[in-house]
Amino acid sequence: MAEVYAALTTVEGLAGWWTTDTQGDGDDLGGVLRFRFGAGGFDMKVLDLDPGKRVLWEVVDGPEEWIGTEVAWNLDQVDDHTVVLFHHRGWKEPVEFMHHCSTKWAVFLMSLKSLVETGTGAPDPHDVKIDNWN
């Protein structure tokens, strides 16, 4: 669980599975993380941290549909598995962009899994492109 928590709260960890262009502060309440991708990016404010167990972000800048939404990570240990329970909640409408993001989040969750298990993830720009929105 400590390894997954580090991958969610350190710039080095986040850059290993989500986007190589990650900056900011993910390990302090109120810190802001800046994630940039080819097509744009997101700024996340750290709303809650429970070391090894829980990370909560609020989207403070990015695509209009994302602003004000929350990204929550809850970690649980079940036998020899660290279970990552992930939510991106607060979408105003179930638009097609949300469905794109849902599948794309899963692709990045697999990248996080790969980073923790093998030491190598597939962050942007090395991520799997899923559709014409990338």
Add this chain to the structure above:
Amino acid sequence: MAEVYAALTTVEGLAGWWTTDTQGDGDDLGGVLRFRFGAGGFDMKVLDLDPGKRVLWEVVDGPEEWIGTEVAWNLDQVDDHTVVLFHHRGWKEPVEFMHHCSTKWAVFLMSLKSLVETGTGAPDPHDVKIDNWN
């Protein structure tokens, strides 16, 4: 679009990306498809078909949480992309099993993409295992 539609309506296509143990009839209204996995399976009744464009299934047997839910596939052509808009709707409660299935569906959507693009998917039992529920 014809290739994706075939991958959703023929036993050979479905066995190429979801589970190798697929039987039944996916190309007739009212037909039933039987999908079996290591841990269990699903029976789907074909509720609607619009060749090349749309496939709709109702879950008629499987885990209790799935029975009565609908799996919808809507295909659209955008430039040189066939866009697959996928829903699994009608869950009674947003239980943890739903979140597992959401990520697992994305893994299988990537398997479908791979089948259509390269001729080889990753159906069960060759699928990516995502967690302790598989």
